[in-house]
Amino acid sequence: MNTDFIERYITENFSEKRRKHTYGVRDTAVKLALKYGADPEKARVCALYHDMFRRASDEHIEECIKKNGLDPRYRGDADLAHSKIAAIYMKENMGIDDEDMLNAVSYHTTGRADMSVLEKVVFLADAIEPNRDYPSVGMLRELAEKDLDKACLVLLERTEGYLRTKGRTMDKDSIEAREYFRKVVESREMDNRELAMEAAKLLDLKKAENVLVIDVAEKSSFADFLVVASAGSERQAEALADDIEDKMAELGQNERLCEGRKKTGWVLLDFGDIIVNIFSRDMRDKYDLEKVWGDCDTVKVETEE
Ligand SMILES: [Fe+2]
Numbered sequence: 001m002n003t004d005f006i007e008r009y010i011t012e013n014f015s016e017k018r019r020k021h022t023y024g025v026r027d028t029a030v031k032l033a034l035k036y037g038a039d040p041e042k043a044r045v046c047a048l049y050h051d052m053f054r055r056a057s058d059e060h061i062e063e064c065i066k067k068n069g070l071d072p073r074y075r076g077d078a079d080l081a082h083s084k085i086a087a088i089y090m091k092e093n094m095g096i097d098d099e100d101m102l103n104a105v106s107y108h109t110t111g112r113a114d115m116s117v118l119e120k121v122v123f124l125a126d127a128i129e130p131n132r133d134y135p136s137v138g139m140l141r142e143l144a145e146k147d148l149d150k151a152c153l154v155l156l157e158r159t160e161g162y163l164r165t166k167g168r169t170m171d172k173d174s175i176e177a178r179e180y181f182r183k184v185v186e187s188r189e190m191d192n193r194e195l196a197m198e199a200a201k202l203l204d205l206k207k208a209e210n211v212l213v214i215d216v217a218e219k220s221s222f223a224d225f226l227v228v229a230s231a232g233s234e235r236q237a238e239a240l241a242d243d244i245e246d247k248m249a250e251l252g253q254n255e256r257l258c259e260g261r262k263k264t265g266w267v268l269l270d271f272g273d274i275i276v277n278i279f280s281r282d283m284r285d286k287y288d289l290e291k292v293w294g295d296c297d298t299v300k301v302e303t304e305e
Pocket residue numbers: 050051054082083108109126
């Protein structure tokens with residue numbers, strides 16, 4: 001993506017401090033993007049634009065509220081409004097219509113619930129780039145190297161604490177983001193047995209048949225728990241697989257690979273320590289996992305009615 005315009009703008013209009021900050025955000029965002037699988041080029045471009053309107057005047061903000069339907073809560077608040085105005089500018093004036101990029105710039109100050117990887121990368125890079133200097137920045141930099149979600153959570157909690165000392169409250173997008181990341185981090189710390197049970201309960205709730213959780217931790221090197229269920233039809237199996245993917249993603253578990261998804265009568269969803277198997281009735285009988293793992297602890301999951 002051509003960034004001649006914004007780079008010239010930065011050279012001609014930014015203070016030295018803001019210029020250094022912007023390039024610091026760019027380098028950090030690119031590094032984090034490469035590490036966590038976001039597009040580094042998108043991260044670079046977002047970083048260059050992110051503080052373009054950091055010094056937006058009240059008149060400029062007012063104009064954006066009127067013209068672009070910007071939320072009136074940003075009135076007179078350049079600290080928050082500059083992110084929104086930059087995203088609007090990228091779209092309207094630079095023809096950038098990539099939603100993910102626009103969101104990454106738009107939410108770089110507050111964060112929000114359910115951020116994409118690119119959004120998290122830009123949000124964090126803004127806070128931890130090398131020119132930033134505040135007491136917990138070293139710890140945040142280390143955390144960002146290890147755990148993007150946890151780093152976002154700690155940053156939001158830290159921001160909330162800081163604002164509190166100033167007698168201010170956090171923007172509602174940040175509050176929702178903090179709640180979201182708390183949930184993500186907490187559920188990731190759920191143990192594998194609980195996670196397997198969550199998956200099994202969902203399958204049962206969605207009318208899968210004969211739902212079992214088999215504890216194979218002692219006997220197998222590839223997983224700790226197998227969740228096994230049968231579906232009455234191919235369509236139901238597909239729908240159940242989609243539900244499980246959503247639920248597990250919500251719990252911070254991402255699938256490693258997916259086998260036999262289409263019309264084989266066996267959908268296998270691999271979440272590392274937990275493997276969810278959804279069979280057609282025929283295939284369930286054929287493979288008979290209960291028998292294969294007959295000497296393992298098995299829990300049948302059934303809704304009491
Ligand atoms: Fe900013």
